[in-house]
Amino acid sequence: MAPTPTFALPPTFLALERPAADATKHIYGVPFDLGTSNRAGARFGPTAIRMASRMLCDGHHPGNWVDPLVLAVADAGDFTIALGDLTESLRLIEEQARSVPHLIALGGDHSITLPILRAVAARHGPVGLLHFDAHVDTWPDSIGQRYGHGSPFYHAINEGLIEPKRMVQIGIRSPMQREVYEWTRSRGVTIVPALSVHEEGVAAAAERARAVLGSGPVYLSFDIDALDPAFAPGTGTPEVGGLASWQAQAILRRLAGLAFIGMDVVEVAPPYDVAEITALAAATVVWEYLALSADGAG
Numbered sequence: 530m531a532p533t534p535t536f537a538l539p540p541t542f543l544a545l546e547r548p549a550a551d552a553t554k555h556i557y558g559v560p561f562d563l564g565t566s567n568r569a570g571a572r573f574g575p576t577a578i579r580m581a582s583r584m585l586c587d588g589h590h591p592g593n594w595v596d597p598l599v600l601a602v603a604d605a606g607d608f609t610i611a612l613g614d615l616t617e618s619l620r621l622i623e624e625q626a627r628s629v630p631h632l633i634a635l636g637g638d639h640s641i642t643l644p645i646l647r648a649v650a651a652r653h654g655p656v657g658l659l660h661f662d663a664h665v666d667t668w669p670d671s672i673g674q675r676y677g678h679g680s681p682f683y684h685a686i687n688e689g690l691i692e693p694k695r696m697v698q699i700g701i702r703s704p705m706q707r708e709v710y711e712w713t714r715s716r717g718v719t720i721v722p723a724l725s726v727h728e729e730g731v732a733a734a735a736e737r738a739r740a741v742l743g744s745g746p747v748y749l750s751f752d753i754d755a756l757d758p759a760f761a762p763g764t765g766t767p768e769v770g771g772l773a774s775w776q777a778q779a780i781l782r783r784l785a786g787l788a789f790i791g792m793d794v795v796e797v798a799p800p801y802d803v804a805e806i807t808a809l810a811a812a813t814v815v816w817e818y819l820a821l822s823a824d825g826a827g
């Protein structure tokens with residue numbers, strides 16, 4: 530039988546068809562965007578990321594020659610959410626995440642990371658956090674919404690879900706209130722602004738991240754708006770001056786050996802995307818993560 534062309538592969542992440550029971554890492558979509566403060570549409574993120582990922586399933590990773598398809602990873606479908614109900618949706622996300630030992634979540638807006646971190650902390654205790662974003666996401670509330678997408682790490686720090694001294698934020702550049710910045714720094718969080726990546730390079734950024742994250746468990750939360758709007762137009766709250774796709778990729782590739790225990794990629798809003806640029810970038814972040822975690826723990 531002739532091989533199936535890329536565009537006709539099953540509509541799962543990397544066209545995976547492995548049963549969930551045979552996997553140690555599970556991919557779930559979280560089609561949820563009630564926490565968005567500006568342009569909505571991240572509810573369509575999981576589908577778009579899965580479609581774009583089919584570009585990545587026809588070979589080995591050229592950095593370490595891992596074939597992510599041979600890893601024990603399954604695309605297990607989407608989490609259930611409560612339509613129109615942010616509080617109940619976050620509760621449901623936490624409940625479902627608790628039964629997944631190593632979760633790879635396709636968002637969804639960034640509010641989904643708080644319930645996931647609650648589940649992660651229940652399993653691992655407070656974890657280190659590798660956070661790519663244009664925004665610090667440590668606002669006490671998001672324009673009046675207490676659990677919106679600008680606040681997951683404010684709550685995660687206050688709830689003791691992450692170790693702020695083992696938290697590094699890369700790509701930060703949005704306007705923000707100075708007190709929000711100072712509060713974040715005062716908790717011990719390391720902020721690597723996008724400009725530092727541009728001026729000092731990807732190797733220096735990766736070195737700082739590695740020093741902060743150390744040898745304990747690490748969760749990766751990748752907000753696609755860490756990338757410049759030129760590289761990720763399909764997102765709700767774009768900010769100019771961001772990372773190029775290659776910079777994020779190059780930083781990630783330098784972080785082999787960290788003890789990754791889960792990840793999410795969030796804020797892909799396909800209605801604002803062009804030519805799948807954003808969805809492909811997000812799919813590639815997950816693919817890089819899979820290749821990375823094949824090297825190390827988790």
Ligand SMILES: [Mn+2]
Nearest residue numbers: 639662666752
């Ligand atoms: Mn964010």
